[in-house]
Amino acid sequence: MPPTGSGPMTLWVRSLDRAYNGSGIARYDFRVTSTAPTISPAVPEPEFGQPAEFAFRPDPGLQAKSPVVSYSVKTLGGQADRTFDVTARPDGTATVELALDGLYSENLQVSSRSANGWVSDTAWWGISFDTTPGVSSVTYPENGSGGGIDVPGTFTFTPRVKDVVSYTYTFNNGDPEVTVPAGADHTASIDWSPATDGWHDLTVYATTRSGLQLAPYDYFFTVN
Numbered sequence: 001m002p003p004t005g006s007g008p009m010t011l012w013v014r015s016l017d018r019a020y021n022g023s024g025i026a027r028y029d030f031r032v033t034s035t036a037p038t039i040s041p042a043v044p045e046p047e048f049g050q051p052a053e054f055a056f057r058p059d060p061g062l063q064a065k066s067p068v069v070s071y072s073v074k075t076l077g078g079q080a081d082r083t084f085d086v087t088a089r090p091d092g093t094a095t096v097e098l099a100l101d102g103l104y105s106e107n108l109q110v111s112s113r114s115a116n117g118w119v120s121d122t123a124w125w126g127i128s129f130d131t132t133p134g135v136s137s138v139t140y141p142e143n144g145s146g147g148g149i150d151v152p153g154t155f156t157f158t159p160r161v162k163d164v165v166s167y168t169y170t171f172n173n174g175d176p177e178v179t180v181p182a183g184a185d186h187t188a189s190i191d192w193s194p195a196t197d198g199w200h201d202l203t204v205y206a207t208t209r210s211g212l213q214l215a216p217y218d219y220f221f222t223v224n
Helices: 060-065
Strands: 007-013 026-032 038-041 050-056 066-075 082-087 094-099 107-115 123-126 134-136 153-158 163-173 178-181 186-190 198-208 217-223
Touching: 007 050, 038 123, 050 107, 060 107, 066 094, 082 094, 134 198, 134 217, 163 186, 178 186
Parallel strands: none
Antiparallel strands: 007 026, 038 050, 050 094, 066 082, 066 107, 107 123, 134 153, 153 186, 163 178, 163 198, 198 217
């Protein structure tokens, strides 16, 4: 019976006589080499939402025993999780183009299938994204204090990803949301005057040209 996984393994064995009396237990420790394929992005850190090429290479041992004919690919953490198959070349390699759009992170799970039906261990690859907008203000610095009641302050929103076309914001999570368009440089600025002093919270998220709503950012400050 072949092992169904990889890594450290232990085999426990004992013998039984005709009366079913058991012998002492023998222990045998060994390690099963992983059969997972290799996942290699064309660039070390693909950009959020931008097409990126990934190369899959089979485990040499599997390829030598029975050629890899396809790969099963699963994406996790994006706007929509996907599962699909990719046909391998005669040498067992394959490439696929993906645009990763997880607001915080995204992972790939890839396993290979050989001509004899053997399915390999699963390889993992992952990346983290920061899609929150940048927020800044001279009058009301983040985690600081400034200004005062009815003292106007300018808040500037900047993108961390490409193709941002607008920003949506609300103060103190109670005011209605307001959406402002981004300029040609994909930034936007608003003016705001506080009606009360003390602690305040500005929540902002960006939206891309394709209509994707990105992760929100909370900007905390105190009004003098």
